[in-house]
Amino acid sequence: MTTTRLSRRAFLKTGAAGGLLCLSFALQESGRFAQAAEAAPAIPSPNAFIRIERDGSVTIVSNKSEMGQGIYTSLAMLIAEELECDWNRVKVVSAPLGAIYGHTVFHIQLTGGSTSTISSYDQYRKIGAAARDMLIAAAAQRWRVPATQCRAENGLVFNNANAASLGFGELSEAAAKLPVPDTIALKPRHRWKLLGTRVHRLDGPEKLDGRAQFAIDVRLPGMLTALILRCPSYGGKPKHFNADAARAVPGVKAVFAVSNGVAVLADGFWPAKKARDLLQAEWEPGPNGGLDSTTLRDEYRALAARPGQVYRRAGDAEAALKGAAKKLDAWYEVPYLAHSPMEPLNCVVWLKPDGIEIWSGTQSQTIDAGLAAGMAGLKPEQVTLHTTLLGGGFGRRAVPVGSDWLREAVEVAKRHGQGVPIKLVWTRDDDLAGAYYRPMWLDRVRGGIDARGKPVAWLQTGVGQSIIAGTPFESALVKDGIDATSVEGTVGMAYAVPALQLDLHTPKSALPVLWWRSVGHSHSAFSKECFIDELALLARQDPVAYRLALLSGAPREQGVLREAARMAGWGRKLPKGHGLGVAVHPSFGSYIGQVVEVSVKGKQLKVEHVWCAVDCGVVINPDQVAAQMQGGIVFALSAALFGEITFKDGAVEQKNFDSYPLVRMFQAPKVDVSILASEEAPGGTGEPGGAPTAAALANAIHAASGKRLRALPLSRHGYVAV
Structure with a gap:
């Protein structure tokens, strides 16, 4: 049995008034990632990794992007094994922006390098174990018995003396008010019930029936779709362009120059694509003009x-x-x-007077949020980033200097003006010609x-x-x-x-x-x-x-x-x-x-x-x-x-x-x-x-x-x- 010391300051309990048990904490990692053993970042409220509703259902927050690799299911299994919840009542959501969701090595929100399980293996098990112990403690207090007389199993806490039981949902509010245990005990491998078994993916059903939402699926009232005509050589700039024919396409709302090409905004993808194909442009080829x-x-x-x-x-x-x-x-x-992920690069940007809201299938949330804030002249806390499911990544959605397609979308949104959601979409041709x-x-x-x-x-x-x-x-x-x-x-x-x-x-x-x-x-x-x-x-x-x-x-x-x-x-x-x-x-x-x-x-x-x-x-x-x-x-x-x-x-x-x-x-x-x-x-x-x-x-x-x-x-x- 592995015992780990936790700091009370490393824990956050929120949502008691709403009948939730919300737990989150940052843990120092050692061993293979000794270089990452720094002070845990401040934990912003109301971030959480586990949410237990009064009906006993469990929502687990993933701090890694799901791009087909199955990390939503793996992270949920790590918590569920220690939490002793009912696996059939578990769902997973993507984490919002927050330092608490940073990678345990890089200390930013990032998915890549095949490090998701490596970095989260201990972290997510400890989260589950701590939540389990707090639920047991809440039950023990209600029964006025020692916590050692209780056990958690399949979403219930049992009193070993008389077989009485309480559901996790009944205990969540009381558990949220308890102090974090000074020590937690991780289950030894021979007691694992879930880990190491063949478990169907949690995101499978919604992908099969079409409920799953990728960034390209996002629809907002009044949203416009943007496509950009870019120079044939990467890094080239527009010198002159003629948009008369493009502007005449029904549904086209605007055509204007941006830093790396000419943007077309329309009320859907196809009018934007048709109009872009009608653009006539002359280019300054840039530094790659002679590449052979x-x-x-x-x-x-x-x-x-x-x-x-x-x-x-x-x-x-x-x-x-x-x-x-x-x-x-x-x-x-x-x-x-080229990476050629199944879902072409895209995102939705909604620039508002008091902030910016983004829907993106990104592997690098912290970097992209910083990019958007800098371009829009906003404070970090004015950025809301919704990480959708990713239709493949393979590294292309983890650009270390910020997602180039997001950069384009923010520029287009600024140029068009506030208040209108902009969905920027790359075609497959754009993807293959888009470098990186x-x-x-x-x-x-x-x-x-x-x-x-x-x-x-x-x-x-x-x-x-x-x-x-x-x-x-x-x-x-x-x-x-x-x-x-x-x-x-x-x-x-x-x-x-x-x-x-x-x-x-x-x-x-x-x-x-x-x-x-x-x-x-x-x-x-x-x-x-x-x-x-x-x-x-x-x-x-x-x-x-x-x-x-x-x-x-x-x-x-x-x-x-x-x-x-x-x-x-x-x-x-x-x-x-x-x-x-x-x-x-x-x-x-x-x-x-x-x-x-x-x-x-x-x-x-x-x-x-x-x-x-x-x-x-x-x-x-x-x-x-x-x-x-x-x-x-x-x-x-x-x-x-x-x-x-x-x-x-x-x-x-x-x-x-x-x-x-x-x-x-x-x-x-x-x-x-x-x-x-x-x-x-x-x-x-x-x-x-x-x-x-x-x-x-x-x-x-x-x-x-x-x-x-x-x-x-x-x-x-x-x-x-x-």
């Missing part, structure tokens, strides 16, 4: 030909390479990628093996833009010029290589880039796991056995690798044209092993099957872990097979899903997931599943066809997914 993908690739290759800034060194790698029995020099390339991509990346990896096949040297030079430079996170995540997100996945590489030199070039560009599902691991896993595979084949050794031998100091990686190989029947005889590829990669506190089976016939490629083993520590809901692995794998396959954003004369060449395709159902493989039992602290699951997929796929293609593909997407090589 072919030229950029050549520049990256020139940089990779010489060492950059070293961020990890062991031994004398150059000397070791010279003495190697066999050598390998490989170049791995991945392109810019996963960075284009190039890795040159040189290595050598000795006469026994063991690696003796590994030299890797990476080239790619920094995601973090120029953002509020720079001071924490960029050290000595090295962006931690650029080198994650390589800086901690576990393969036992005696001589290493890892270095980095960080070219600057006016084109903004952003974290994309699995962030730096999306390129580092590809180069690392392809190169180790190539070394294994150079040594004429089995790729799985070769990895296992080099991972003697990494038991969790060995565990998922063995399990994935077992699942796939590694070593079995395959039909002609079939091949198995393997990859193993840790990220965000979790460990993933994958085997991919492909069949190749000429240029026709079919991804037949993916086996995924995951060790993510303590599991909250196995169904959600499996779903995140499956979704991450298909997401990564879309990128590996087809995904790339390219530029010519500054403009993005991809316009919609016809030229930026995603994996369709007939192209999707069967995916089997095995979750390893673990006593370790929870890891993230939203991003790790896709990190090793591209490498396992490329390794499988080589096994099937003998062709080594080192540049993504595979469609660039003429392959067609069937």
